[in-house]
Amino acid sequence: MRQIAIVGSGPAGYYTAEAANKKWGDDVRVDVFDALPVPYGLIRSGVAPDHQSIKKVALRYEKTALSSNVRFVGNVSVGDDITVRELQELYDAVILATGAPNDRQLQLEGDQLDNVFGSAEFVGWYNGHPKFADLNPDLSGKHAVVIGMGNVALDVARILAKTSAEMRGSDIVAHAFEALHTSNLETITILGRRGPHQIMMTPKELGELLQLQRAAPSVDHADLPPPADDTNLEPGLRKSVELLRKFADLPEESHAKTAITIDFRFFAGPKAFYGKDGRVTQVECERMNVVDGRPVGTGELFRLPADLVISCIGYRASPLGDVPFDQRAGRFDSVDGRISPGLYCVGWAKRGPTGTIGTNRPDGYNVMELVAEDMTSGSHKRGREGFDELASERGLEIVTFSDWQKIEGAEVAAARSGAPREKFVDIASMIAAKS
Template identity: 60%
Template sequence: MRHIAIIGSGPAGYYTAEACLKQFGDDVRVDILDRMPVPFGLIRSGVAPDHQAIKAVSQRYEAIALTDSVRFVGKLTLGRDVSVAELLALYDDVILATGAPSDQKLGIEGESLPGVVGSAAFVGWYNGHPDYAGLAPKVDGVDAVVVGNGNVALDVARILAKSPAELDGTDIVAHARERLGTAQVRSITILGRRGPHQIGMGAKELSELADLERAAPVIDTADFLPPESDAMLEAGHRKAVAELRRFAEASPQKSVPIRFRFFARPVAISGAGQVERMTVERTLLGQNGGAVGTGQTYEIPAGLVISCIGYRTPPIPGVPYDDQLGRFANVDGRISPGLYCVGWARRGPTGTIGTNKPDGYRIAEQIAKDQPEPGKKQGRSGLDALIAQRDLDIVTFRDWQKIERAEIERARAGAPREKFTAIEEMVEAARG
């Protein structure tokens, strides 16, 4: 019997478990370990609460989790409860699917001021992640600046802009809905170092800004290249730029402007004990397509700054790490004999949820090549013995189903669930 441990229960973890089942059939046992008592990673805590259709992929992961060959072991922290070395001694293969939950820093003066937060923290706050439940950002009457030109920046801007009624039917947590519903930002600025042709935003995600109740996008037509230049773009990118052009041509009359500022690079944040303004440098496109500073700067008001410029995988003691790329050092997912990584932990924070599926299948094939026959490791029974010896209070997938039922039962009218935002509450529901 082959024994595999996967660290992380997000999309990368479950797609890899699925791939291992197909690769090895009945001759494999997979344990999926996670420090949280609840599975599904960014599906639960990263996907925007108003994108319920995307969250439905968790039903696929549930089908994997309920097979006899796969087990979820929640509330087990790598490094504190068990080490990588111990798992390598117990399992034939250990796969790190820990994602990239840490924010990339802006690296500018003033980013430590109160009111400056990363997207992992802000998104985690409105999605009910226990690590960020106490964030309580100031939103009432402030000018919000969202740094970044990807879909995460769009999610953040859209959630900031929505009215309470527009948040009905979502699983935004109560503390965020109450704060965002009773307060209203004065304006939202989306800042990008390059131009419309270099955005990482999708057309579908952009189109959602057109129908907001109290907010509307505003774009300067001078930021665009001539329309005929769009023909050089890939089809999906061309559609996204077309959405931006439509925004620029419209004349919306709504109370909250969502201003797209292109060719703008943040260089400093300032304020008296709290963020109040951001200094921005005008940029140009360099010959290699990167942003080149012009030396010309200007200030914009900013009572809240949310950085959406990317993520990093936290290092793990004893695991080779690529500090420049912010992920584990690996060659096609192989870190060292018996140790692998998948998803963002392997390639950095790129790609969509679905990108993790072929990634997981490649690793399963690689494992089969590296080790055609499994060793004689203890696997699951060995981990159970260690858990008992250390008196660890783990959470199983059946326990998670109790948590989920409790969240559904406590949902407000029209909402799919009301998430628990504290680990203690989750565990209590699991035991209840």
């Protein structure tokens, strides 16, 4: 019997468990560990709450989780409750699917001012992640600046701009729903160092900005390259740039009828944050040129008003004990997912924060081929049985998938009108709900 431990229960973790099931069937046992008592990682705490159709992929993971040979082991922190080395002693293969839960830091003057946040913090706040539920951003100001030119920046801007009615069918948590309802924002500036041809925003997410009830997007015609330059762009990016052109062509009446302007500022690199009484009030920017696809500063500085700043410039994995880690790239150090025989990584822990949710599926299947190469047969390690003994000795309260179903049932029962659920935002409440 092969014994496999997967650390992380998000998309990468469950696709990997699915791959193990298909590879070995009844001849494998898979334990999927998570520090939280609830599964699904990025699907629960990263995907925008108004994108419920994307969250339905969890139904696929549930099918794997309910397999007789796959077990969810929630409320167990690998690195604190048990080390990677200890897992390696118990299991034939240990696969790190921890994602990249930490913000990449801007490291600019003033980035410690109040109301300056990273996207992991801010997204975690409105999605109810226990680590960030108490963030309490101040939304009383008029001006927000969102730094970044990817879909996370779009998600943040869209959530800030939506009305309560538009958020009705989402699973945004109550504290964020109520805070956003009282927001006084008038401008949301999306700031990027490069130009329209270098954005990472997809057409679907950009197109959603045209559907907002109280907000309209704006692009300066001067920031757009000549239309003929779009010809050689790949199709998805070309569609995105076409939407930016549409934003630039919106009549003045569109903005006159809306309370919020979502202003795209290209060729603008943040240089410093300035504040008053410890709270951010301005972002200093440098006008940039793009040379061979890279932003180059011109020396021209200007400032934008900013009562709230959210930096959406990428994520990093967390180092774990003595597991080799690439500090520069912010991910585990591996060769195609193999850290060493018996120790592997998948998803963002392997690649960094790139690709879609579906990109994690081939990662999971590819790493299982590496496991098969290194482990031709079971090594008679104790696996699940050994872990359960250790957990009992250490007084760990394991949350199983059936426990999670009770937690989920309680969240669904507590949902406000029109919402799919009301998430618990602290671990104690999650644990209590399974009893």
